[in-house]
Amino acid sequence: MTSQSVKVGQLTFKNPVLTASGCFGYGLEFDDFFDVATLGGICTKGLSLLPRPGNAPDRICETPAGMLNAIGLANVGVEAFCTEKLPTLRERGVTVIANIFATSIDDFVTLAKRLDCETGIAAVELNVSCPNVTHGGIEFGRDPKMAAQVTAAVRAATKLPVWVKMSPEAGDLVGVARACEAEGADAITAINTIRGMVIDVDKMRPKLKNRTGGLSGPALRPIAVRMVYDLVGALKIPVVGIGGISSARDALEFLLAGAKAVQIGTASFKDPEAGRRIAEGIAAYCAKHEVSVEELIGKARVEG
Amino acid sequence: MPSLEKSHPSRSLITVPLLRRESIGESYHVLWFDMPEGAPAKPGQFTMIRGQEWGDAPLLPRPMSYLSGGTTPSMLVKVQGEGTIRMGRAEPGEPFMLLGPLGNGWRAHDPTKRQVLVAGGVGIAPLIFLARELVAQGQRPVLLYGGRTARDLPLADDAIELCDLEIATEDGSRGLPGRVTDLLTKWLSSNVEVFTCGPDRMMAAVAQKCALTKIPCEVSLEAPMACGFGICLGCAIPTAGGGYLYACSEGPCLDAERIDWDRSAGLLATASKGGVK
Numbered sequence: 001m002t003s004q005s006v007k008v009g010q011l012t013f014k015n016p017v018l019t020a021s022g023c024f025g026y027g028l029e030f031d032d033f034f035d036v037a038t039l040g041g042i043c044t045k046g047l048s049l050l051p052r053p054g055n056a057p058d059r060i061c062e063t064p065a066g067m068l069n070a071i072g073l074a075n076v077g078v079e080a081f082c083t084e085k086l087p088t089l090r091e092r093g094v095t096v097i098a099n100i101f102a103t104s105i106d107d108f109v110t111l112a113k114r115l116d117c118e119t120g121i122a123a124v125e126l127n128v129s130c131p132n133v134t135h136g137g138i139e140f141g142r143d144p145k146m147a148a149q150v151t152a153a154v155r156a157a158t159k160l161p162v163w164v165k166m167s168p169e170a171g172d173l174v175g176v177a178r179a180c181e182a183e184g185a186d187a188i189t190a191i192n193t194i195r196g197m198v199i200d201v202d203k204m205r206p207k208l209k210n211r212t213g214g215l216s217g218p219a220l221r222p223i224a225v226r227m228v229y230d231l232v233g234a235l236k237i238p239v240v241g242i243g244g245i246s247s248a249r250d251a252l253e254f255l256l257a258g259a260k261a262v263q264i265g266t267a268s269f270k271d272p273e274a275g276r277r278i279a280e281g282i283a284a285y286c287a288k289h290e291v292s293v294e295e296l297i298g299k300a301r302v303e304g
Numbered sequence: 305m306p307s308l309e310k311s312h313p314s315r316s317l318i319t320v321p322l323l324r325r326e327s328i329g330e331s332y333h334v335l336w337f338d339m340p341e342g343a344p345a346k347p348g349q350f351t352m353i354r355g356q357e358w359g360d361a362p363l364l365p366r367p368m369s370y371l372s373g374g375t376t377p378s379m380l381v382k383v384q385g386e387g388t389i390r391m392g393r394a395e396p397g398e399p400f401m402l403l404g405p406l407g408n409g410w411r412a413h414d415p416t417k418r419q420v421l422v423a424g425g426v427g428i429a430p431l432i433f434l435a436r437e438l439v440a441q442g443q444r445p446v447l448l449y450g451g452r453t454a455r456d457l458p459l460a461d462d463a464i465e466l467c468d469l470e471i472a473t474e475d476g477s478r479g480l481p482g483r484v485t486d487l488l489t490k491w492l493s494s495n496v497e498v499f500t501c502g503p504d505r506m507m508a509a510v511a512q513k514c515a516l517t518k519i520p521c522e523v524s525l526e527a528p529m530a531c532g533f534g535i536c537l538g539c540a541i542p543t544a545g546g547g548y549l550y551a552c553s554e555g556p557c558l559d560a561e562r563i564d565w566d567r568s569a570g571l572l573a574t575a576s577k578g579g580v581k
Binding site for chain 1: 315316361364365401528529531534536537539542567
């Protein structure tokens with residue numbers, strides 16, 4: 001087998017396949033299906049300082065080749081994660097990226113400091129792009145100045161690599177990403193969901209109680225590939241690609257566009273073994289073409 | 305490598321061929337699968353099912369209660385949308401991905417009591433499965449079965465062999481004209497326990513009648529879900545005392561008293577029309 005390992009900044013992953021925040025729980029739920037330690041890594045469900053119950057139902061609905069979700073960042077809170085989930089992940093050798101969410105810069109800093117006390121976390125990923133909460137979330141990710149402030153504050157608060165997860169709704173995506181890069185972000189994750197709405201024509205009201213929800217799934221993929229391509233061309237720091245990946249070929253699009261690694265989201269819902277299957281598919285592709293994953297990265301980029 | 309304590313050690317994702325499909329009227333089908341491997345399902349558990357050849361749309365698997373378990377499990381499908389339309393057209397041999405068995409089945413019955421099963425429409429499936437198990441253990445359950453019309457009572461005739469069957473239809477085309485909850489009243493006594501599955505409004509009404517008379521009531525929940533095993537957090541159900549539980553992992557079968565029926569999806573509009581009370 002050709003080398004499957006990839007470097008994202010200072011971090012080395014055994015393969016380029018990570019699972020996306022919100023689509024893989026805290027990792028342990030997948031233990032019935034395959035050994036999650038064989039993945040490049042996992043991104044946790046977005047962690048907040050205190051547990052959050054999430055939004056009122058209905059929270060999800062299916063759309064053409066995709067789905068809307070407005071979960072509202074339901075999670076166990078950072079403390080329960082550190083004491084109840086992380087020790088097992090650490091023991092199992094799972095590479096963990098802690099996705100964090102807060103409504104203020106101070107809370108982002110507190111979260112980062114709390115996670116800095118733990119071993120077994122490879123990086124923190126800042127969710128400045130959640131479309132489904134009233135405060136925080138996407139507000140930080142739309143505006144280059146605010147994104148820069150959050151990044152700078154977290155950067156100063158932790159020794160861990162800091163990844164920032166982009167919203168496709170930022171008017172100036174490259175501007176937001178560059179602002180984060182300038183403040184010491186180690187990598188950019190792109191993209192989060194984009195808001196959509198479905199109306200129930202029988203009930204004559206939006207299907208989701210939250211009215212809007214984040215669109216994910218294959219329908220999103222061409223938009224995500226384009227944005228990753230643009231970001232890779234504009235940034236010096238690595239980009240981690242995400243958006244509608246459900247097969248190895250989908251993942252390869254992002255790697256060929258220049259992403260250093262990929263994240264698998266909605267695909268894990270329809271197939272809990274999607275991450276493992278995609279990692280194996282990439283390895284098979286590399287073997288067939290006699291290349292390492294690193295040699296593939298950015299190979300589809302066109303000069304000029 | 306240290307192993308995790310597994311809460312559901314037996315669930316798995318298996319691709320299996322459709323063995324047989326039987327149509328019931330225009331809107332219902334029973335699908336049987338050939339599944340020599342994998343853990344057998346218990347009554348009340350469910351599977352996430354998706355045609356292997358569906359491509360990217362419909363995207364998500366469909367949660368379906370088991371109608372029967374064993375090595376040729378079956379599901380009762382009501383044609384409602386894109387996924388169930390495809391299931392209703394599937395031919396033997398077509399591959400399906402089944403993730404299961406998932407969730408908690410019905411709680412153990414109390415052998416000192418009579419079991420009263422209350423079904424609405426396609427909600428009959430997990431109750432027939434339960435009835436078969438009860439009969440095997442020497443019980444003779446009562447089945448109260450409601451639908452809008454006689455056409456909305458799939459498997460009613462199968463149930464006659466297993467249960468004492470009483471039917472109510474809203475248009476009066478079979479059984480008592482009215483709602484299934486109208487049939488329930490005379491059965492409510494201290495020597496019965498109730499198991500129910502059907503539309504939210506029906507289950508809310510059953511749960512309320514049982515709560516008033518302090519009769520144990522177990523419900524099988526339905527909610528939109530993408531994964532079926534606690535990841536997507538789509539299937540939130542408001543709980544008594546605030547917060548939510550997840551139908552996939554804490555249900556689908558559980559004690560009706562755990563649920564805040566007033567805050568549950570779809571119920572507010574009904575309550576304002578007096579439908580629940």
